[in-house]
Amino acid sequence: MFNTDPHTSCAPDPQGLQRRQLLATTASLGIAPWLLSACASPAGTNTSSPQATGQRRKLGGLEVSSIGLGCQWRPGATPGVVSDLYSSRMDRPAALRLIRRAAEKGVTLFDTAEAYGPFLSEDILGEALQGIRNQVVVSTKFGFDIDQKTGQRLGGTQSRPEHIKQVVEGQLRRLRTDRIDLLYQHRVDPLVPIEDVAGAVKDLMAQGKVLHWGLSEPGVQTIRRAHAVQPLSAIQNEYSMLWRGPEAQVLPLCEELGIGLVCWSPLGMGFLAGSVRSDARFESAPPVPDFRAAVPRFAPDALPANMALVDVVRAWAQRKNATPAQLSLAWLLAQKPWIVPIPGTTNVAHMEENIGAAAISFTPDELRQLNAAVAAVRIQGDRLPPAVMRMAGVEAPLKR
Numbered sequence: 001m002f003n004t005d006p007h008t009s010c011a012p013d014p015q016g017l018q019r020r021q022l023l024a025t026t027a028s029l030g031i032a033p034w035l036l037s038a039c040a041s042p043a044g045t046n047t048s049s050p051q052a053t054g055q056r057r058k059l060g061g062l063e064v065s066s067i068g069l070g071c072q073w074r075p076g077a078t079p080g081v082v083s084d085l086y087s088s089r090m091d092r093p094a095a096l097r098l099i100r101r102a103a104e105k106g107v108t109l110f111d112t113a114e115a116y117g118p119f120l121s122e123d124i125l126g127e128a129l130q131g132i133r134n135q136v137v138v139s140t141k142f143g144f145d146i147d148q149k150t151g152q153r154l155g156g157t158q159s160r161p162e163h164i165k166q167v168v169e170g171q172l173r174r175l176r177t178d179r180i181d182l183l184y185q186h187r188v189d190p191l192v193p194i195e196d197v198a199g200a201v202k203d204l205m206a207q208g209k210v211l212h213w214g215l216s217e218p219g220v221q222t223i224r225r226a227h228a229v230q231p232l233s234a235i236q237n238e239y240s241m242l243w244r245g246p247e248a249q250v251l252p253l254c255e256e257l258g259i260g261l262v263c264w265s266p267l268g269m270g271f272l273a274g275s276v277r278s279d280a281r282f283e284s285a286p287p288v289p290d291f292r293a294a295v296p297r298f299a300p301d302a303l304p305a306n307m308a309l310v311d312v313v314r315a316w317a318q319r320k321n322a323t324p325a326q327l328s329l330a331w332l333l334a335q336k337p338w339i340v341p342i343p344g345t346t347n348v349a350h351m352e353e354n355i356g357a358a359a360i361s362f363t364p365d366e367l368r369q370l371n372a373a374v375a376a377v378r379i380q381g382d383r384l385p386p387a388v389m390r391m392a393g394v395e396a397p398l399k400r
């Protein structure tokens with residue numbers, strides 16, 4: 001018998017979890033197959049009930065904290081320094097402390113990828129989670145063509161089944177774990193039928209090495225086809241007040257199929273947190289260019305007009321006694337109960353501020369007004385550089 005609401009039909013299943021953990025253990029043996037801390041919060045920040053850390057959401061059958069942490073880091077300009085995709089940096093011990101503090105504050109969803117670094121972010125996450133691995137959900141991604149020995153990017157996508165299996169072995173090693181809770185295909189490979197990808201993941205699940213899977217920025221037919229072979233737990237797409245593309249087709253499809261939506265760049269790459277000025281110019285030169293230098297919506301001819309959205313966010317943040325980052329994340333949470341943002345940060349105070357968003361709610365009338373104010377702003381410029389845009393919404397080839 002099926003519950004007709006696919007988002008509640010996968011209610012917590014302790015037995016299932018135990019079974020998966022057993023599978024994972026046997027496989028590893030080779031048998032077979034929040035809340036703000038007052039001191040860290042800026043004045044005017046929402047500091048309501050500590051229960052907010054305890055709020056949980058479902059991505060398919062996987063329960064996670066309502067706000068996760070994005071761990072997307074690359075080597076910085078000097079040894080021992082890690083940089084985000086933008087202009088923030090920290091040393092490696094600070095990255096370890098950030099992750100552990102997030103876990104202490106009730107964050108359970110940690111998002112990373114093979115391609116972040118490459119390998120560096122998985123390696124940091126694995127080290128940080130030692131001793132607390134079983135309290136959290138580790139999500140990572142495969143799907144770019146990366147030399148498994150050197151970490152060198154070879155260019156383009158790579159989702160051949162044997163490659164996926166090889167990548168997962170390296171991920172398990174770097175993450176210092178025997179299972180990946182949520183494994184995504186980072187981008188659809190235009191040369192590999194999604195059925196083959198789903199089949200490879202299904203094999204990995206049978207071995208207990210992967211517990212749930214998802215797709216990032218896929219075409220909608222590819223979602224259906226993948227889900228038919230091996231049910232998906234999550235789609236990870238860009239979604240924020242700055243980019244509402246998923247509302248047209250992806251959100252309705254997730255609702256229909258009982259798949260959760262994990263939102264990447266939920267703060268619009270820092271823009272919605274109010275940390276980008278209208279005259280901002282981003283570093284485009286190596287060794288650590290700011291990705292936003294190549295993003296059309298942040299170009300000098302688009303940015304000043306787009307600041308109208310920040311004005312909306314600031315006004316509503318004040319109205320809700322929150323910060324702009326919190327207001328932006330709370331807006332996402334209010335869209336659907338199965339939406340989970342994964343803001344990235346290098347800053348413990350920002351992380352604590354961000355998880356405070358889970359305590360903010362809107363009345364239906366407030367949400368209507370806020371949605372109308374957001375919709376009234378016409379964003380100028382594409383969300384990504386052309387080469388990256390071409391990899392989004394791709395439909396996998398049909399199996400012959």
Ligand SMILES: NC(=O)c1ccc[n+]([C@@H]2O[C@H](COP(=O)([O-])OP(=O)(O)OC[C@H]3O[C@@H](n4cnc5c(N)ncnc54)[C@H](OP(=O)(O)O)[C@@H]3O)[C@@H](O)[C@H]2O)c1
Pocket residue numbers: 069070071072084085086087088111112186216217236237263264265266267268269270271273274275325326342343344345346347349350351353354
């Ligand atoms: N699937 C995909 O293709 C894909 C693509 C991109 C990202 N992702 C995932 O999504 C995660 C988040 O995305 P993102 O990092 O691109 O963008 P984001 O979360 O929208 O924004 C991150 C930026 O916001 C700033 N920030 C965070 N909290 C803040 C606060 N409270 N106040 C002021 N500034 C704040 C950060 O700087 P500070 O360090 O100074 O806080 C950083 O510059 C990544 O870590 C990654 O896991 C996935």
